[in-house]
Amino acid sequence: MRDASLTTSATPTLHLAEFIALMALLTSFVALSLDAMLPALNQIGEDLQAKNLQQVHLTITVFFVGMGLGQLFFGPFADAKGRRATILVGLLIFAAGTLVCMLATSMEMLLYGRVIQAIGVAGPRIASMAIIRDIYVGNAMARVMSFIMMVFILVPMLAPVVGQMVLNAFSWRHIFTLFLLMAIIVGCWFFARQPETLSPSNRSPFSLKQLQASCLVIFRHRGVMGYTLAMGCIFGSFLAYLSASQTIFQTFYKTGHHFPYYFATLAFAVGLASLFNGTMVLRVGMRRLCRVALYGVISFSLIFTAIIHQWEGLPPLWITVITMFCGFFFIGILFGNLNAMAMQPLGNMAGLGAAIIGSISSLLAVPIAMSIDAFIHTTLYPIGVGFIVFMSLAFFAVNYAERD
Known part of the structure; x- marks a missing residue:
């Protein structure tokens, strides 16, 4: 069979x-x-x-x-x-x-x-x-x-x-x-x-009973919940940037009609990471790639916040774009791998499990993004600090998921 x-x-x-x-x-x-x-x-x-x-x-x-x-x-x-x-x-x-x-x-x-x-x-x-x-x-x-x-x-x-x-x-x-x-x-x-x-x-x-049973499996599984919480934290930080990107580039940096091109440049970082991940995941493995990417994204968060502080809240545009490009590359590696690792234990309930995991991570990301965006007025400090806080929480969530 x-x-x-x-x-x-x-x-x-x-x-x-x-x-x-x-x-x-x-x-x-x-x-x-x-x-x-x-x-x-x-x-x-x-x-x-x-x-x-x-x-x-x-x-x-x-x-x-x-x-x-x-x-x-x-x-x-x-x-x-x-x-x-x-x-x-x-x-x-x-x-x-x-x-x-x-x-x-x-x-x-x-x-x-x-x-x-x-x-x-x-x-x-x-x-x-x-x-x-x-x-x-x-x-x-x-x-x-x-x-x-x-x-x-x-x-x-x-x-x-x-x-x-x-x-x-x-x-x-x-x-x-x-x-x-x-x-x-x-x-x-x-x-x-x-x-x-x-x-x-x-x-x-x-079946409502099947939906409830599937939810219980997910909530009780350390690995699934840990990776799902990590996805929510990472995506929440990214969503804060996504929601405020027009304000950042057009209001703070006065890029005018050139805003779409700056946005496309940073979107390319995530796409490039997806292609890189596709070629490397079979050689290196999801866990190892995720671990490297987590260290990378936390380092990016600390460096970016230090740069923001150095320029009193608003670094030169080219420095912001280059720094965020590097950080978003690591985020692009994390997106696909964390989702795959969360799905791995679910076996035959993969379809329903994917829906539940996607819902939990999305609904967690929204209040995180809103809490960061509430402080965005004239500087990038909230973005930098938000990345530090929630990328660190994602790191702890992955450690929780992989704890024996």
Whole structure:
């Protein structure tokens, strides 16, 4: 008998290049929905009369609240109702949230729309990963995922540039028009070309008892919880930067329309780390890479904060970019490896486990990001100190996970 973890439930029906492009677009809705908005945050805050800078930053932060909740729903939904139904429901919810944002007359209305958007975007994200696992396994899956990652890396680099172009030609509301058009185009492409990959005989009826049992397994497993908490701390620190990036580059450094290019440079650091990790992980191992990256990111946090102090809160732009590029490279190594190590003990409950782990880490990251962003007014001190505190907590969480 073949190991269940080494079998697939479907066969490829699309040419590999088309399949990779389609799956990459489905998974990239998250990055597109976040990064394309960044150049418009100041204008959105002015038009909708935001109470303060932190309320503007919430347009990014609350997205992860919705995505955390959405993953909890769509994880078991994808196993019970199939991949196509999951993508359909997810895209419809995403479109509804996009319309709310497009028609928003207040910041509160926009934030509600962002949460709805994020709940919906969890559907394509969960289902696309499940489709890949349905069709490919082992080295074949790793090969497909590496190609998808190469395409996916381009989205955080290009999305702010596209957002800036839309902003220059139209208004911030048409960035949401772009999201809606993308959802329609990708949805039509998917339903026209990709058949269902989970047969009715392989589906698992949704059970609240199963969800509770899975949560108990995760909460009681030292390794899973330790790595998940570490992911939440690291992602929370990174999310604080992501939410405030437009303020940092356009308000503090006065980069104007060049902001997307600085953002793309730092996004490239994370993408470069993903490619590096893909080539090194089989030689060195996940644990060793994570340990080196943790030491690297803590060193970066200390050095960055010292540099900020040296220039009284705001170092020269080129020093900030170079220092953050190095730090984000280490963060890029940690993202994928910590998630893989958290998933490793979960075996047959991998789908539901992925949804729960993703939800816990996202929902933990949001208050961390908000606590850091609340102190960002005129300097980078909160970013530097936030990195020191939460990267150190991530280090302790990994040690907890690996304790015998």
